[in-house]
Amino acid sequence: MVENGVYHWRNRELREHVAVLDGKVAPTKVLTNGTYLNVYTKQWLTANIWILKDRIIYVGEKMPDQITGVELVDCENRYLVPGYIEPHAHPFQLYNPEELAIHAAKFGTTTLVNDNLMWLFLLDKTKAFTLLEEFNKLPVSMYWWARFDSQTALKDEEAIFNSETVLSWLENRFVVQGGELTGWPQLLRGDDRLLYWMQEANRLGKPVEGHLPGASEGTLNKMKLLGVTADHESMTAEEVISRLRLGYSVGLRYSSIRPDLPELLEELVSSGINNYENLTMNTDGSTPTFYENGLMNVCIAIAIEKGVPLEEAYRMATYNVARHFNFDDKLGGIAPGKIAHINILEEKTNPDPISVLASGEWIKKEQVEQRVSSNLDWKEHNVGPIEFDWALSESDLQFSIPIGLDMVNDVIIKPYAIQTDVTLQELPTTNSDAFLLLIDRKGKWRVNTTIRGFTNKLGAIASSYSTTGDMVYIGKNKQDILLASNRLQELGGGIVIVHEGTIIFELPLTLGGIMFDGKMDDLIAKEKELKQILKNFGYPYGDPVYSILFLSATHLPFIRITQRGIVDVKKREVLFPAIMR
Numbered sequence: 001m002v003e004n005g006v007y008h009w010r011n012r013e014l015r016e017h018v019a020v021l022d023g024k025v026a027p028t029k030v031l032t033n034g035t036y037l038n039v040y041t042k043q044w045l046t047a048n049i050w051i052l053k054d055r056i057i058y059v060g061e062k063m064p065d066q067i068t069g070v071e072l073v074d075c076e077n078r079y080l081v082p083g084y085i086e087p088h089a090h091p092f093q094l095y096n097p098e099e100l101a102i103h104a105a106k107f108g109t110t111t112l113v114n115d116n117l118m119w120l121f122l123l124d125k126t127k128a129f130t131l132l133e134e135f136n137k138l139p140v141s142m143y144w145w146a147r148f149d150s151q152t153a154l155k156d157e158e159a160i161f162n163s164e165t166v167l168s169w170l171e172n173r174f175v176v177q178g179g180e181l182t183g184w185p186q187l188l189r190g191d192d193r194l195l196y197w198m199q200e201a202n203r204l205g206k207p208v209e210g211h212l213p214g215a216s217e218g219t220l221n222k223m224k225l226l227g228v229t230a231d232h233e234s235m236t237a238e239e240v241i242s243r244l245r246l247g248y249s250v251g252l253r254y255s256s257i258r259p260d261l262p263e264l265l266e267e268l269v270s271s272g273i274n275n276y277e278n279l280t281m282n283t284d285g286s287t288p289t290f291y292e293n294g295l296m297n298v299c300i301a302i303a304i305e306k307g308v309p310l311e312e313a314y315r316m317a318t319y320n321v322a323r324h325f326n327f328d329d330k331l332g333g334i335a336p337g338k339i340a341h342i343n344i345l346e347e348k349t350n351p352d353p354i355s356v357l358a359s360g361e362w363i364k365k366e367q368v369e370q371r372v373s374s375n376l377d378w379k380e381h382n383v384g385p386i387e388f389d390w391a392l393s394e395s396d397l398q399f400s401i402p403i404g405l406d407m408v409n410d411v412i413i414k415p416y417a418i419q420t421d422v423t424l425q426e427l428p429t430t431n432s433d434a435f436l437l438l439i440d441r442k443g444k445w446r447v448n449t450t451i452r453g454f455t456n457k458l459g460a461i462a463s464s465y466s467t468t469g470d471m472v473y474i475g476k477n478k479q480d481i482l483l484a485s486n487r488l489q490e491l492g493g494g495i496v497i498v499h500e501g502t503i504i505f506e507l508p509l510t511l512g513g514i515m516f517d518g519k520m521d522d523l524i525a526k527e528k529e530l531k532q533i534l535k536n537f538g539y540p541y542g543d544p545v546y547s548i549l550f551l552s553a554t555h556l557p558f559i560r561i562t563q564r565g566i567v568d569v570k571k572r573e574v575l576f577p578a579i580m581r
Contacts, residue, residue, distance in 0.1 A: 002015050003010030003039035003536040006553055009055070020050065023065030027052045028360060030064060030488055031342070031537040034075030039082065039319040042311040043127060044348070044542050049080070051340045054139075054359040059335055061107045073355075079348045081314050082333050083110030083341025083358060084296035085321040088232055089179075090253055090285025091373035092118040094465065094545060095509070095523055096515035100291075101140040102372050103361075103520035107294025108351065110341040110358040111141040111331055113321075115285065116169060120147060120160050121469050122512045123382060125168055126148060131381045132174045138233075139372065141331065141339065145209070146170045148197050149183030152467045152552040153447070153562035153574070166197050170204060176325045177201070179209035180232075184223060200294045205326055207249070211555060213219045214239075218244055223566075230324065232282055235260055237267030244278055249324045254299050255284035256543050257410055265306035280321050287545045288520060288527045300351035300536075310348060328548060378511055385492020386464060386513040390443030390581075392485035399435060399448045400421070401576045410541040411550045415559040415568075416474075418450050424479045432456045432538060435481065437473040438552070438578075441513065445578040447561050454547065456538035459499040460484040464513030465545070467552035468563060 001429030009017070013560065016088060019025040031049040036059070038045050050058040064070065086104065091097035091113045101112055119128040135142040146169035169175055178201030181187070187194045198208050213233040224246055232251030234240040235258070243250045254261035281299040283290070296317040303313035322332025330339050340360035343353035356363040362370045378384060399422035406416040422432045427433055427450075436451040451474055455461075464471045471488070473481050475498075484498040487506060493513025497505035507526050509516055512580055516523045527545065532551060534544045541547065550561045560567050565577040 006284070006340045015025070016135075017052060017055060017057055020052050020064065023230050026066035026070050027057055027064055029071045029073060029357075030067070031073045031080065031344075032345070033062070034078050034080045034335050037082070037311060037314055039311075040313050040335070041314075044079070044529070044567060049334065049342070051357075051360050054340055054361075056334065056336055056338045061089050069227040070185065075344060078354075079345040080334060081345060081351070082318040082331075082338075083343055083356070084108050084300070084317045084351075084359065085111040085113070085293050085332065086282060087113045087321045087324070088281050088284055089113060090115045090117075090284035091515050093285050093549070094509065094516050095288055095520060096378075096511050096517065097135060097142065098138065098374060098376055099516075099518070099520050099523075101135075101138055101142060101143060102374075103291065104295045105140050105356060105358050105363045105372070106369055108343040108353040108356055109296045109297065110335040110343075110356065110363075111140075111143070111321075113143045113325065114145065115147070116144045116181075117147050117150070117164045117535075118469070118512070118514055120150075120165075122514070129172060131207050131383070132172065134376050136174060138364065138374065139361040141359075142174070143325070143327075144169075144172070144174050145180065146172070146175045146201070146206075148178060148181055148194055149186075150468070151182040151555045152455060153431070153554055153564040153567050154468070155188055155563040155578075163197070167200060170197070170201055170206065173442045175206065177207050177230075179228075179229060180206060180211045182211040183454075184210060184212065184228075187226060188222060192574060195226060196325055202227050202229075205377050207324060207326075210248075213414070217242065217347050219365055220248075224248070231260055232284065234264065237264055237271055238265060240268060240279075241271065241273070245334060247278075247552035249280065249320075251276050252299075253280045253282045254284055254302065255282075256286035257546050258284065259508070261302050262306060265303055265308060268309040276308065276316060277320065278324075278566075280324065281316050285544055286525045289531070291520070292524055294352065296446075297351045297561070304351070305348055314351070332364065337477070337487050375404070378517065386489075388443070388489040392439070392473075392482055394482070396437065396439065396446055396581065397435070397448070399450065401449045401566065403559075403575060404433070404450035405436060405551070407451065407541070407547070410543045411553070411556055412546050413451075413551070413556075415520050416452055417460065418567045420450070420578070425479065427453050429476065434458070434474050434476055435478065436551075436561065437471075437581075438563075439471045439473070440563070441468075441470050444581050445563070447565055447576075447578045448469065449514075449561060449566060449576070451551075454539060454544075455534070458534070458537035459501075460546075461495065461497045461534070462488040463492040463495045463510055463548050464488060465495060465548060467549055469513055470502070470552075470563065472548055472551060495530065497530075498538070505530060 460475030462484035
């Protein structure tokens with residue numbers, strides 16, 4: 001059974017487990033004659049593995065005395081490795097956490113450590129904690145972070161990020177870390193409340209993950225003194241090594257925005273690194289299409305290709321992660337007492353499993369996907385379509401701010417002086433200026449400006465998918481914006497594209513206006529369509545979903561559109577405040 005965030009068995013169950021060894025109780029499954037990776041000795045050993053329900057009971061040469069009714073699985077000439085662990089998941093990037101978990105497990109990632117940020121925006125803590133209980137019924141192991149900051153500028157930060165809320169999350173049995181800490185500059189400026197939360201995390205034995213892109217040696221030392229234990233923002237091998245030398249657990253990133261892993265590993269291997277104990281890998285909440293071929297299996301394959309020793313490549317996605325989060329007593333290895341998360345491979349060097357066990361259940365068997373039962377009723381947990389009691393009007397489309405947002409790449413934005421006449425009903429297609437509007441999901445305030453570099457001709461895109469779940473509108477034509485907004489509200493949330501008065505694309509996001517209520521394969525197909533349409537209308541970068549998401553993200557330079565208004569990130573100033581509607 002599952003309890004206290006990790007698996008826990010009652011005395012009766014523990015006695016039953018021992019009884020299997022004594023021949024009094026038959027195991028559920030036995031994987032026979034398999035060659036498995038022992039992550040502790042870094043050896044490939046041949047063994048029979050006994051499983052009772054969700055737990056590994058025995059690993060060794062013997063067969064059980066009782067085999068009547070036992071599922072015997074011949075693993076001769078097969079290789080067994082622990083289920084992979086994704087240590088840094090943002091499970092709300094159009095997909096929902098349940099569907100991400102099921103999709104990931106098909107490719108061997110049977111444990112996810114998840115961001116809790118969207119629950120803070122969508123639900124009160126009581127409802128959120130009840131939902132975490134439901135996720136815990138999945139065969140995939142689901143763990144969570146406790147965020148300390150919003151990574152944007154909120155109208156009322158205190159309403160969400162206060163000691164009562166943050167500490168209750170830290171104490172939750174499914175939460176295994178504090179962070180990620182995007183608000184670290186305010187910590188260095190003397191925010192003792194933030195420091196208190198970090199120390200509480202450390203007291204509870206839960207690591208604190210930083211978010212330290214480009215941090216200097218001095219900053220890295222200070223953050224270590226203040227309680228940060230991990231970071232995933234290294235962009236060069238030199239940055240990786242500097243963090244390792246200071247005692248950080250370092251996550252190497254392979255994401256849709258920062259696919260740095262191949263280059264980082266190539267440089268690390270060339271540098272002669274021979275200790276991988278404090279290295280992990282992650283996919284940092286990539287958008288759906290990036291996950292078409294899996295999660296951590298892809299990272300392990302890259303590590304093997306780049307010359308990381310085979311055993312270390314697997315440990316970076318299993319044991320190293322489990323040890324960092326202090327749940328290595330139950331996860332990250334194949335040994336007695338572990339949860340039966342096991343991947344069966346055809347070749348050691350190919351981490352794509354032909355069969356996957358999660359909590360002793362078949363997720364995939366001999367390349368055939370198995371049905372994973374789920375009883376999650378989203379509406380029961382107050383996660384459903386947005387109910388709008390307001391409508392976008394012509395009066396909301398008044399643009400007079402002289403400063404706009406200029407896209408440098410998918411997510412980096414600089415300010416620019418608006419020269420286009422923004423009083424027009426439609427902006428010219430001779431430039432890439434477009435109207436940009438952010439409106440409170442409850443319709444109370446708005447921020448109007450322009451964005452340059454997103455499109456050169458698109459009528460409108462409307463999205464309830466954003467950093468905070470507020471409404472984002474981008475486009476050349478005000479009437480198309482109004483039409484897109486109306487359709488978005490009819491859907492109860494989502495992404496809608498309109499051009500020349502015609503709806504040409506829609507993606508319903510009926511779970512809180514953020515998440516798709518459907519299969520990952522269907523979502524991947526829709527995202528591919530979305531990307532192609534936006535590319536056809538002049539979007540020049542690789543990930544428009546992240547571009548929309550990070551318009552409000554103040555952990556990135558230089559200027560952002562937020563609930564408070566247009567913000568200069570470096571100066572921490574509101575340049576133009578939000579307007580009440």
